[in-house]
Amino acid sequence: MHFSLLSVLAQALRGQRGWAPHWRDADPRDAYDVVIVGGGGHGLATAYYLAKEHGITDVAVLERSHVGSGNVGRNTTIVRSNYGLPGNIPFYERSMKLWEGLEQDINYNAMVSQRGVLNLYHSDGQRDAYARRGNAMRLAGVDAELLDRDGVRAMVPFIDFDNARFPVKGGLLQRRGGTVRHDAVAWGYARAADARGVDIVQNCAVTGIRREGGRVVGVETSRGPIRAKKIALSVAGSSSLVAAMAGLRLPIESHVLQAFVSEGVKPLIDCVMTFGAGHFYISQSDKGGLVFGGDIDGYNSYAQRGNLATIEDVMESGMALWPALGRLRLLRHWGGIMDMSMDGSPIIDRTGIDGLYLNAGWCYGGFKATPAAGFCFAHLVARDEAHPDAAAFRLDRFATGHLIDEKGVGAQPNLH
Amino acid sequence: MRIRCPYCGERDNGEFSYRGDAAPRIAGGDAATPEALHDAVYLRDNPAGPIDELWFHAAGCRAWLVVTRDTRTHAIASVAPARAVARARQTGDAP
Numbered sequence: 001m002h003f004s005l006l007s008v009l010a011q012a013l014r015g016q017r018g019w020a021p022h023w024r025d026a027d028p029r030d031a032y033d034v035v036i037v038g039g040g041g042h043g044l045a046t047a048y049y050l051a052k053e054h055g056i057t058d059v060a061v062l063e064r065s066h067v068g069s070g071n072v073g074r075n076t077t078i079v080r081s082n083y084g085l086p087g088n089i090p091f092y093e094r095s096m097k098l099w100e101g102l103e104q105d106i107n108y109n110a111m112v113s114q115r116g117v118l119n120l121y122h123s124d125g126q127r128d129a130y131a132r133r134g135n136a137m138r139l140a141g142v143d144a145e146l147l148d149r150d151g152v153r154a155m156v157p158f159i160d161f162d163n164a165r166f167p168v169k170g171g172l173l174q175r176r177g178g179t180v181r182h183d184a185v186a187w188g189y190a191r192a193a194d195a196r197g198v199d200i201v202q203n204c205a206v207t208g209i210r211r212e213g214g215r216v217v218g219v220e221t222s223r224g225p226i227r228a229k230k231i232a233l234s235v236a237g238s239s240s241l242v243a244a245m246a247g248l249r250l251p252i253e254s255h256v257l258q259a260f261v262s263e264g265v266k267p268l269i270d271c272v273m274t275f276g277a278g279h280f281y282i283s284q285s286d287k288g289g290l291v292f293g294g295d296i297d298g299y300n301s302y303a304q305r306g307n308l309a310t311i312e313d314v315m316e317s318g319m320a321l322w323p324a325l326g327r328l329r330l331l332r333h334w335g336g337i338m339d340m341s342m343d344g345s346p347i348i349d350r351t352g353i354d355g356l357y358l359n360a361g362w363c364y365g366g367f368k369a370t371p372a373a374g375f376c377f378a379h380l381v382a383r384d385e386a387h388p389d390a391a392a393f394r395l396d397r398f399a400t401g402h403l404i405d406e407k408g409v410g411a412q413p414n415l416h
Numbered sequence: 417m418r419i420r421c422p423y424c425g426e427r428d429n430g431e432f433s434y435r436g437d438a439a440p441r442i443a444g445g446d447a448a449t450p451e452a453l454h455d456a457v458y459l460r461d462n463p464a465g466p467i468d469e470l471w472f473h474a475a476g477c478r479a480w481l482v483v484t485r486d487t488r489t490h491a492i493a494s495v496a497p498a499r500a501v502a503r504a505r506q507t508g509d510a511p
């Protein structure tokens with residue numbers, strides 16, 4: 001089924017009764033060329049690009065629950081490519097370019113909205129750091145604008161510019177950044193991969209990884225064993241658990257990150273805004289709810305729910321920046337499990353076990369990476385060599401000292 | 417989540433800051449191999465279940481504590497002063 005103005009109008013005339021499921025709910029077969037573990041955004045995108053870019057279609061995506069149940073359906077939907085380090089910049093910019101063409105490519109409305117991402121600064125030192133980051137971005141061909149106070153006032157006049165402790169001095173703006181409807185990304189990639197012959201198998205938990213003579217030969221699952229020539233792990237917060245099935249220990253801790261949505265209100269804010277004096281970011285969904293979040297809770301967790309201390313901290317940061325928020329009621333909040341790496345940057349690499357590949361360590365920023373992670377991971381799995389844009393995301397960088405630490409805080413995952 | 421500090425009693429987790437898994441130890445001390453250092457600094461078991469971890473009562477008595485907590489439920493099984501845990505490790509006694 002192709003989506004077009006015509007198909008939408010035709011459905012309207014038929015009372016919306018002609019829609020069919022967007023992809024097959026496949027049963028697992030005995031064997032595949034490639035098995036992808038994890039049906040989140042990354043796993044589904046990897047399957048799609050394996051088929052589209054490399055012609056590899058004998059592929060299954062095995063998802064323990066249903067598509068969209070993990071972080072891809074829990075994030076705050078922000079996409080941007082405003083990174084400062086050489087290993088990160090080309091990768092995130094590839095992702096931004098893929099977002100820009102995604103909806104046409106997969107014929108699916110993912111509501112890509114380049115509404116701008118505005119990072120506020122509150123001190124001279126912070127302005128210097130943002131100027132440097134913006135310059136690094138521009139040198140690499142990424143858009144960045146350093147705004148002064150008046151520039152920020154023109155965009156978000158309603159925030160507290162003269163807060164006694166955290167006066168707003170300006171901001172770094174990436175206009176091409178914005179938001180993307182997270183669920184639609186999962187569904188769109190699932191549909192596009194399925195259309196190219198990929199099996200998307202839900203309610204199929206991988207419980208073991210089978211090896212013979214140093215190479216992987218298949219997986220054990222809750223729906224029986226499946227043979228595979230190659231296995232690609234893309235399980236986000238569960239990375240350490242699944243890697244342990246192959247005897248690997250990873251430079252990763254799992255942490256919970258919470259997000260919040262207010263009651264729906266009329267348009268208040270038309271960009272994504274981040275507070276620079278605490279961790280707080282906010283945007284408004286098309287339904288009108290303000291979507292916001294802040295720091296991870298800060299301790300290892302597989303609980304998918306957080307604690308009150310962090311909620312308090314997020315609300316206080318929000319109130320310091322935008323006091324009017326205090327008039328709104330909180331509608332819902334939830335948590336997701338982050339694969340926090342030791343330097344805050346991801347891993348897309350081989351594992352030292354033949355046929356076993358790893359995509360992990362996305363911390364709280366892997367949604368924006370979804371297209372490029374799928375693209376580069378598919379390249380690695382298909383060709384056994386790193387894609388140049390993801391070449392820095394090596395598993396052995398912690399041993400060789402080539403860390404990619406944007407924040408410069410060291411091997412302390414809860415500070416990244 | 418509330419942590420029962422042995423000195424201050426049950427306190428909100430916002431009063432504590434977190435260091436992480438209490439298990440990593442640099443095998444060989446000053447003479448440690450690069451592999452042993454890499455292991456202790458970067459690699460983690462990251463279990464889904466009980467874990468011994470280091471918490472610091474920053475807004476309280478400023479003691480380091482070893483908390484045994486289930487990462488799936490946040491349920492805390494025990495809290496002991498890190499000092500006592502370290503001593504017990506040296507002597508082989510239970511803390």
Ligand SMILES: Cc1cc2nc3c(=O)[nH]c(=O)nc-3n(C[C@H](O)[C@H](O)[C@H](O)COP(=O)(O)OP(=O)(O)OC[C@H]3O[C@@H](n4cnc5c(N)ncnc54)[C@H](O)[C@@H]3O)c2cc1C
Pocket residue numbers: 037038039040041042043062063064065066068069070071072073074075076077078079204205206207234235236237238242257258259293334335336337338362363364365366367368369
């Ligand atoms: C509250 C919150 C806010 C966030 N905000 C942003 C943001 O604004 N911008 C941004 O860029 N990023 C954000 N992130 C991070 C981003 O969501 C993640 O980094 C990204 O979604 C991870 O990739 P994924 O989509 O493949 O993960 P997931 O959707 O979690 O996919 C992993 C899948 O693996 C499955 N799985 C696990 N174990 C097994 C197994 N044994 N067998 C089979 N399947 C298994 C899981 O069920 C899951 O569906 C946020 C995350 C959270 C929780």
Ligand SMILES: [Zn+2]
Pocket residue numbers: 421422423424425473476477478479
């Ligand atoms: Zn105390």
